[in-house]
Amino acid sequence: MARRGSQAPPPPPDFEENIIDVDVSEEMRGSYLEYAYSVIYSRALPDARDGLKPVQRRILYSMNDMGLRPDRGHVKCARVVGEVMGKLHPHGDSAIYDAMVRLAQPWAMRMPLVDGHGNFGSLGGDDMPAAMRYTEARLSREAMQLVATIDEDTVDFRPNYDGQEQEPEVLPAAFPNLLVNGASGIAVGMATNMAPHNLGEVVAAARHLLERPDATLDDLMRFVPGPDLPTGGKIVGLDGIRDAYATGRGTFRTRATTHIEDVSARRKGIVVTELPYAVGPERVKAKIKELVNAKKLNGIADLKDLTDRNVGLRLVIEIKNGFHPEAVLAQLYKLTPMEETFGINNVTLVDGQPRTLGLRELLQVYVDHRLNVVRRRSAFRRRKREERLHLVDGLLVALLNIDAVIAVIRESDDSSAAKQALIDRFELSEIQAQYILDTPLRRLTRFDKLELEKEQDQLRREIAELTALLESDAKLRRLVAKELAAVAKEFATPRRTVLIEDNGETKSAAAVPLEVPDDPTLVLLSSTGLLARTPDASPLSAEGGRSAHDVLVAVVPSTARGQVGAVTSDGRMIRVEVIDLPILPPSASPPSLAGGAPITEYIELAAGERVVGLGAIADTGGGLALGTEQGVVKRVVPEFPGNRDDFEVITLKDGDRVVGAVQLGSEDEHLVFMTTDAQLLHFPASIVRPQGRPAGGMAGIKLAADARVLWFGAVDPSRTSRVITVSGSAAALDGTQTGALKIADFAEYPAKGRATGGVRSHRFLKGEDTLILAWAGPAPVKATAPNGQSITLPEDLGRRDGSGEKLHRAIATVGGPIGPTADPGEADADAAGEAAELGGKVE
Known part of the structure; x- marks a missing residue:
């Protein structure tokens, strides 16, 4: 009710309805495109420069x-998730925590970026990680390399989602x-699936691309x-x-690492120590149980999961008596996740656009990014x-005129007048004048003047160095390469995955007989530690194929x-049980050991111990010859005592070790010693009388002081043989010198008596004082680099005591043909290039 004298309020105005007709198809199309854009650019795809998705980067x-x-200490993951969600990533705590968990899993990341403390799940996702309120985390040392110099x-x-914070692009x-x-x-509409790689190999390829911007894919695949x-x-x-490296798309098969061992006194078993990427043991066990219950998989007596945090993955599949373990293993590869296919799809963001990149393009994008980062950092x-x-220049002016400066300040009415007076009197800038006024008098001593002059010189030198770096693309590239090398040196680890050429060695169970006949065979050991056997004992001639990445050593x-x-x-x-070794297919004649298995799957070695050769259990002619680092030689016919799996074949002196062991075909062969001080001694094996197992051998070569x-x-003196020597410096770090190579005819070296000093095999030049590689054997000789690539050796022979020619690439292994062949010295280069190899490698 209105009061007296007041007017009633006016009626509300009439509002008309404003309805806008929208085409549903256009609205759906626009909304879908916005959603797709957000998922592609803000959630699902990594940036090609740092390899991170937005949530991981945040x-x-x-x-x-x-x-x-x-x-620093670990903190609760919930605190990290809250910080990320509140400031940078408005997509929910579960998405952030899931991404954080993956960054901490060593089976998901080749180099984990988060150091987790607590339950972060298990391989294959069989066990879920604990809630974020229970787990703790901090950055790993590797992750610090990603965020270093970000300030x-x-x-x-760029601004975050609400414009109140800043986040890195x-x-x-x-x-x-x-x-x-x-x-x-x-x-x-798109997905990415990129395989992890070895840090040392990738860095080596990136450094090669920095040095040679026109490098081809084949050049880079030598490193990766x-x-x-x-x-x-x-x-x-x-x-x-x-x-995949050429186009950005491709597939490969991953296979579990297994070996066959005696799990009981009368039964063998297949032991699985490594599974394909992203495959957990629970998944394998469930599939095996399903197949056994359905009677689709025969020959399995029991399945035990002995995996724990100390020994790692260990699945023991016990094989029934009467079944061949290799046949059962072939079925496991065929029917279970012990063999999986991995599809590579290298879709990544480049300049804000999704692109499918090959290996060279991925490395180029990273190299360009790193060059830009170092350039901006230097600026x-x-x-x-x-x-x-x-x-500093302004402060030195004040120190040189300290009395006048104090007088000017005392005569000024206020700080503004003092600053202006300093500017006018001593031609200082406003910043210099203010800095002088803010500097305490205790900083204006004679000692401080000396320190400032020293700092001034240092700053000028650093500015000149940074200016030279910014003005030279070559210096910038060298600096980036040096920093990459430092990262690789600190964080690189040995390769974990074995690469095997698909040479058809995978057989079905029906192709492997249950009862293996005791046929003659040859057991092969390669320089990279791969063991295999041939299906028969036919000689290995020089006309067959050879492994491009390996040579045989026994x-x-x-x-x-x-x-x-x-x-x-x-x-x-x-x-070593021969039946347990993988069989090389008959088509690989003579062999490529790509189908072999690491010798560490069959024997256990102590720290620092390595395999130097193979020996037959029974006498096959000349017996087993051994040579040690201190010049001891021994011939022995080994026989395993009782049921022991290992025994001493020579009693070594303190500090000594075996450097070579060779199975002699006859006593007519010559035993050869080559020493670090470039002495070569050879003598007939017949003058070394065989000894028993406990014996310590006899003097083989007389060594000079500090030589080994x-x-x-x-x-075999009846064949054309070569002597390979590579000289270098003993003070150089391993792997940092290529050395100087010399090839000589073995016939030029006269035989001498046992326990003598031999003859000189290499003349050292200035800066050289030791041999870093030596080998003697039948021609033609082949060599491989540390990455497995073949190295062409010069055809010209040097004098037996001549000096070598500087190598452009380091040699890791050398070798020659195996078996009774025509004189290899008369073979053409093409036939020699196809020779199977028996080699030695750098220790």
Whole structure:
């Protein structure tokens, strides 16, 4: 009711309805495109520069901003998730925590970026990680390399989702994280699935691209032969990898690492120690149980999971008596996840656009990013030093005129007048004048003047160095390559995944007989430690194919159900069952050991112990000859005592070790010693009388002070043979020198008596004082580099005591043909290139 004298309020105005007709198809299309854009660019695909998705980048940046560094304590993951979600990533805590968990899993990441404390799940996802309120985390040492120098204007920042914070568009990334850790993600209309690689190999390829920007894919694949999965295993078939590196898409098969061993006194078993990438043991066990219950898989008596945190993965599949373990293993590969296919799809963001990149393009994008980061960092550091130099120059002016400065300040009415007076009187800038006024008098002593002059000189030198770096693309590339090498030196680890050419060695169960006949066979050992056997004992001629990435170091005759002994540097001979070794297919004649298995799957070695050769259990002619580092030689016919699996084949003196062991075909062969001080001695094996197992051998070569035996072997004097020597410096670090190579005719070296000093085999030049590689054997000689690639050796022969020619690439292994052939010296180069090889390698 209105009061007296007041007017009633006016009626509300009439509002008309404003309805806009929208085409449903257009609205759906627009909304879907916005959603697809958000998923592709803000969630699912990694950036090609730092290899991170937005959520991963925000996690690492926030943890670094929170000070969660490797030298600090762990904090609750819930705190990290809250910080990331509240400031940078508005997509829910579960998405953030799931991404954080994956960054901490060593079986998912080749180099984990989060150091987790607590339950972060298990291999294959069989056990879920604990809730974020229970787990703790901090940045790993590797992750610090991704965020290092981010505060030096190395990358651009952008506003966060609400404009109140800033986040980096990309991280500086001191190593190629995308290739090292891989990535997976499903966007809208596209997906990415990238395999992890070995840090050392990827860095080597990136450095090669920095040095040679026109490098081809084949050049880079010399350094990166294939993926290196966190869980190890084997990759079978390399054609798909070559396709993926060329086009960005390809497939390869991953296979579990297994070996066959005696699980009981009367039963053998298949022991699985590594599974394919992203395959957990629970999945394998469930599939095996399903197949056994359905009677689709025969021959399995029991399945035990002995996996724990100390021994790692260990699945023991017990085989029934009467079944061939190799046949059962072939069925397991065929029917269970012990063999899986991995599809590579290298879809990544480049300049904000999704692109499918090959290996060279991925490395090029990273190299360009790193060059830009180092360039911006150098400009930032130069700018900071110039600013500091400007202040130091002003302070030195004040020190030189200290009395006048004090007088000016005392005569001024206020600080503003004092600053202006300093500017006018001493021609200072406003910044210099203010800095002088802010400097306490205790900083204006004579000692401080000396310190300032020293700092001034240092700043000028650093500014000049940074200016030269910014003005020279070559210097910038060298600096980036040097920093990459430092990262690889600190964080690189040995390759875990074995690469195997698909040569058809995978057989069905029906192709492997249950009862293996005791046929003659040859057992082969390669320089990379791969063991295999041939299907028969036919000689290995020089006309067959050879492994492009390996050479043979031992070939011993045996039978399919026989045994051979692996001779180690500690003087032990360890029993190896021939039946357990993989069989090379008849098509690989003579052999490529790509189908072999590492010798460590069959024997256990002590720390620092290595296999130096193979020996037959029974006498096959001349017996087993051994040579030690201190010049001792021994001939022995080994026989395993009782049921022991290993025994000493020579009693070594303190500090001595076996450097070579060779199975002699006859006593007519010559035993050869080659020493670090370039002495070569050879004498007939017949003058070394055989000894029993406990004996310590006899004097083989007389050594000079500080010299040691570098190589020991046997040479047939009736064949054309060569002597290979490579000289270098003993003070150089391993792997940093290529050395000087000399090839000489073995016939030029006269035979001498046992226990003499031999003859000089190499003349050292200035800066050389030792041999770093030595080998003697039948021609033609082939050599391989540390990465497995073949090296062409010069055809010209040098004098027996001549000096060598400087090598452009380091040699890791050398070898010659095996078996009775025509004189290889008369063979043409093409036939020689196809020779199977028996070689030696750098220790």
